[in-house]
Amino acid sequence: MRRIYLDHTATTPLDPRVREAMEPYFSELFGNASSAHSYGRQAKSALEKARAALARCVGAEPGELFFTSGGTESDNLALVGAARSAKANGRTHLVTSRGEHHAVLDTCEALQSEGFTLSLAGLDEHGKVSPEQIRALAGNTTSVVSIMHANNEVGTVNAVDAIASAAHSSGALVHTDAVQSVGKIPVNVRDLGVDLMTFTAHKLYGPKGIGALYVRRGTGLDPLFHGGGQERGKRPGTENVALAVGFAAAVEIACSSMKEESARLAALRDALEAAIKARFPYVMINGHPSDRLPHILNMSVDSRKMPMEGEMLVMNMDLKGIAVTSGSACTSGSIQPSHVLLAMGRDPETARATIRFSFGRSNTEEDIGYVVENLGEVFGQMAGDKMNTEPFGSSR
Incomplete structure (x- = not known):
């Protein structure tokens, strides 16, 4: 049949070119990127080259990208980390839409148990979120507005740049889930005007188990985990260098042929x-x-x-x-x-x-x-x- x-x-299936790029880091280049010796330095160099490659593809600075285990973790880190950081300044309100991925919706709902309130923007008949809705919902106690760049079910692309402008007028931070759009359409964090952005490898013929979170320099973000200083303290734990190399290869291939x-x-x-x-x-x-x-x-x-x-x-x-x-x-x-x-x-x-x-x-x-x-x-x-x-x- x-x-x-x-x-x-x-x-998506793993691109053979991505697999080839990863293979040395499963064998001879096995070092821990936090080690000071030559094995560690080799791993650290590969990790930072991968970070720089991802940054180029989305218009970020390398220091603004943090590796995670995937899109769900990136969404959680963005929302929980930014919301908790902003809570100290009296910002205890969240805004998202009814059409978000459950990694965003469920995380926002979970934050209600920590004293946050939540407003949900509606969708029009085509699945779009209007900037006017966001302007009306966001206020001086709003910590984070999270609206996806492109809907994972129907494919509708939101005007995230206008949404970000509306949200920023209230002083809120803006997060977008760009898991489905990176490598498919042009995505530039500066053009979008967002403070935080999620994307991942396995939607782009890369490996499962790795994603990234863009965090605009100067954005407050509390870590979800504790116990190490990796990823500049925002995401502790031994970095998976092989997956990071594969992620970068997949994104470079996708962006070059996009x-x-x-x-x-x-x-x-x-x-x-x-x-x-x-x-x-x-x-x-x-x-x-x-x-x-x-x-x-x-x-x-x-x-x-x-x-x-x-x-x-x-x-x-x-x-x-x-x-x-x-x-x-x-x-x-x-x-x-x-x-x-x-x-x-x-x-x-x-x-x-x-x-x-x-x-x-x-x-x-x-x-x-x-x-x-x-x-x-x-x-x-x-x-x-x-x-x-x-x-x-x-x-x-």
Whole structure:
């Protein structure tokens, strides 16, 4: 059976060039970057070269980047560390949106047990957060405003620069989760105007288990962990040099080929979207029509026209050899409707009957026809005699 991977927002395969860059640091270059001898100095040099490479790709200074175990830890460090630091100055209010990744939403909710209050900005019908909302919600007690750069489920890109300007007018710090956007679209921390930014390696054909947090110089940030002085005291623990080297290699490869690869992925996404719209009139496309990532296409079956057992869509596509998901990989095991789609105004049944396609380097034009034909078969099988399957199967 033919197999097609269309879940590159969940994770990506390790690029062979990245593996090659990492391999020496699993063997002969095994030193601890905190050691003073030659083995340690070799490791420290590789670590700092990796940090500098990441900094160049996002417009930061090397000293403003801190290695973590991944996007979730970076989000936690940004929110908890900045909020606790600002609490001493009477800033005990947080602002985020209803469409954030749970690494942000759950962390903000957890901070309420420490005396913080939380305001949630809504999403428009395309999944955007408006700067005007942020300006209205943020006040002189707001410590951190956290709004993602690009939504991981529907691909909508927020105007983070305008959001940051609105938040800064109240004196709040601004964090953005850019896990899905770095390496896909241009990301520059100076242009965005943010104080903190999360990104990670495994969405970019790098290794799992490593991420980074950008912290603008001068930003207050309490560490989550204690027990060592690594990462300038912000993230103690022996650094994983091999993963840092792999992270840097992956980001450099992605950024150097971003213009051409993003255009290629956008063409594949647009071709699939056009085919779905033409063939399946019961399907709704989720996300902004233009301000979106090049590789994500999110669609739902409109429950007003055709009720469907949404949790079976992904499983039946998998039986056809097509790997897709219903939303965030961190929550796709749940049968609950997407909180992002609910915030965009979709009803629960439509939100459940959702597929997210996310393209990557392995995908080609030949995949489009195969996906559309098998999607039609899945729709027909699931709908049974509850519908006239002709509109799904026709090409008119």
